[in-house]
Amino acid sequence: MNTPYSQTALRHNQVFIWLCVLSFFSVLNEMVLNVSLPDIANDFHKLPASANWVNTAFMLTFSIGTALYGKLSDQLGIKKLLLFGIMVNGFGSIIGFVGHSFFPVLILARFIQGAGAAAFPALVMVAVVRYIPKENRGKAFGLIGSLVAMGEGVGPAIGGMIAHYIHWSYLLLIPTATVITVPFLMKLLEKEERVSGRFDMTGIILMSAGIVFFLLFTTSYRLSFLIISILAFLIFVRHIRKTQDPFVDPALGKNVLFMMGVLCGGLIFGTAAGFVSMVPYMMKDVHHLSTAAIGSGIMFPGTMSVIIFGYIGGLLVDRKGSLYVLTIGIVLMSSSFLIAAFFIGAAPWLMTVIIVFVFGGLSFTKTVISTIVSGSLKQKEAGAGMSLLNFTSFLSEGTGISIAGGLLSIRLLNQRLLPVNADHSAYLYSNMLILFAGIVIMSWLVTVNVYKRSRRND
Structure with missing residues (x-):
């Protein structure tokens, strides 16, 4: 019974x-x-x-x-x-x-x-x-x-x-x-x-308007969209400072380590999402692969490697520390982008290996960013802070996809800047990979600098 x-x-x-x-x-x-x-x-x-x-x-x-x-x-x-x-x-x-x-x-x-x-x-x-x-x-x-x-x-x-x-x-x-x-x-x-309870609908509308118009700017590069986006965000910041129970707690903005962790993490996550959205275009234009081959042969091994790397990253953070794991993650991502940029015309299987290490580096980075951000918060800030981190992470992925699509469309980077052993169709993707590597390295440098300064001040 x-x-x-x-x-x-x-x-x-x-x-x-x-x-x-x-x-x-x-x-x-x-x-x-x-x-x-x-x-x-x-x-x-x-x-x-x-x-x-x-x-x-x-x-x-x-x-x-x-x-x-x-x-x-x-x-x-x-x-x-x-x-x-x-x-x-x-x-x-x-x-x-x-x-x-x-x-x-x-x-x-x-x-x-x-x-x-x-x-x-x-x-x-x-x-x-x-x-x-x-x-x-x-x-x-x-x-x-x-x-x-x-x-x-x-x-x-x-x-x-x-x-x-x-x-x-x-x-x-x-x-x-x-x-x-x-x-x-x-x-x-x-x-x-x-x-x-009270719900800050005004704050949500202002923030959403700022995000939408910024994404429209990254698609069309019309200056009017950027201006509207900036104005919406400025009004949003002013609003959350004055209202009770705002959608985003303005007190979090005073926490430098938290803000840098969120912003630099967002840059890295957005770059990875932009790269993933670019891969199908790249494999069709450069290697003329089918959609089935791209999904199963190129993308699948890398996306499944997240399970293994995520577990390893969690163990290493406890044993070696956050900066050690963050550095490994950035090295994996940036070196993979650079190798892909210089050898973009090589056999498709090379891109499969590169995607494995990009996702591996991303798993390490996500683990560390969550650890750094959570460690920078007081107990009473933990709920709002981690919620903002999750929101920023998802939003940065959408932004990265939008920006990558814009760059692929305007073809500003469609020039032979590297000694690439491939035809003209590969130049744009090669240059974008160099840009991706530069963004993640810059984000790493800022995060490490702010993290070390915050530790000295504690």
């Missing part, structure tokens, strides 16, 4: 299983369309600057939504928000599939998908804290992290195979699989009391 305790434990385990399903699909939705960006650009006769908005649109609402759901969870409860996110995500998928022949409808669908999928990373972690006993949370977070890494890994392979053998539009239907969790979560999740 089951005791009340065993029944409760069984229900919590069932909740956790469905949360794992949502965690896997949230990242899969982010990665699965990446290898199809050249095909989408070709189908709609669009430049990469426009085609990359298929991913940028998703990441934009995904990043903002992550912060929103986290703020709202205390007021509205997990159950309502999680079910809302699942339904919105599925609704966006259906709109995208039905209207995939119309580019504006496709972009709108990706906006909607991101707004729904944002509920998964934001609320799953909160749900684990509320439903999983403290002694089992470490295993729970570890399993979710592994599933997220697996979603990142298999996403390009699945995306490449479906796009090549069927059509990329069917990738939009994958998130509808999360709808199967709805009846179980409705039954298993507890009803929560609604807590009254």
Whole structure:
């Protein structure tokens, strides 16, 4: 006979299983369309600057939504928000599939998908804290992290195979699989009391406007978009300094180590995302590979290596320290970019190896940035600070994808600056790889300098 305790434990385990399903699909939705960006650009006769908005649109609402759901969870409860996110995500998928022949409808669908999928990373972690006993949370977070890494890994392979053998539009239907969790979560999740609270909608609108217009600037390079973006951010900063319970705590801006960790981490994450979005274009233009070959042969080994490198990075931080692991990560990324830049015309398998080390360096860097940022925060700042780090990380990835698409479209770097043993089509990609290496090295130098100064002042 089951005791009340065993029944409760069984229900919590069932909740956790469905949360794992949502965690896997949230990242899969982010990665699965990446290898199809050249095909989408070709189908709609669009430049990469426009085609990359298929991913940028998703990441934009995904990043903002992550912060929103986290703020709202205390007021509205997990159950309502999680079910809302699942339904919105599925609704966006259906709109995208039905209207995939119309580019504006496709972009709108990706906006909607991101707004729904944002509920998964934001609320799953909160749900684990509320439903999983403290002694089992470490295993729970570890399993979710592994599933997220697996979603990142298999996403390009699945995306490449479906796009090549069927059509990329069917990738939009994958998130509808999360709808199967709805009846179980409705039954298993507890009803929560609604807590009254204030919500800074003005701050969200101002910040969102600044982000959108900046991304539009990186796509079209129209000065008017940049001016509007700067004005929106200036008004936003003024607003959060005066309002009660602002969307972003202005006190965090006084923490130099925190701000530098967030900004430099954002630059590195954005650069890596820009590189990943560029790889399909590069492999098609330079090596004329199929979408399936790019997803399975070029991208898949690198994205799966995140699981191994993430574990190694965590061990090294404890044993060797943050700066040691950060330096290794930056060396792996920058040297990989430089080797790819000089040998871009070499055999495609070389790019497979390079992507493995780029993702390895990125795993090391993410581990260190999280450690540095969390260590710079006081206990009362931890929640707001880590939430801002997650928001910035997701947003920087969308920004990196947008900027990479803009650079590929205006072809400002399409000059032979290096002794590259390849035809003219490789020059642009080679020069962009040099730019990527310079950005991550600069970010490393700033982070190390600020970190050492903060340690001397302690």
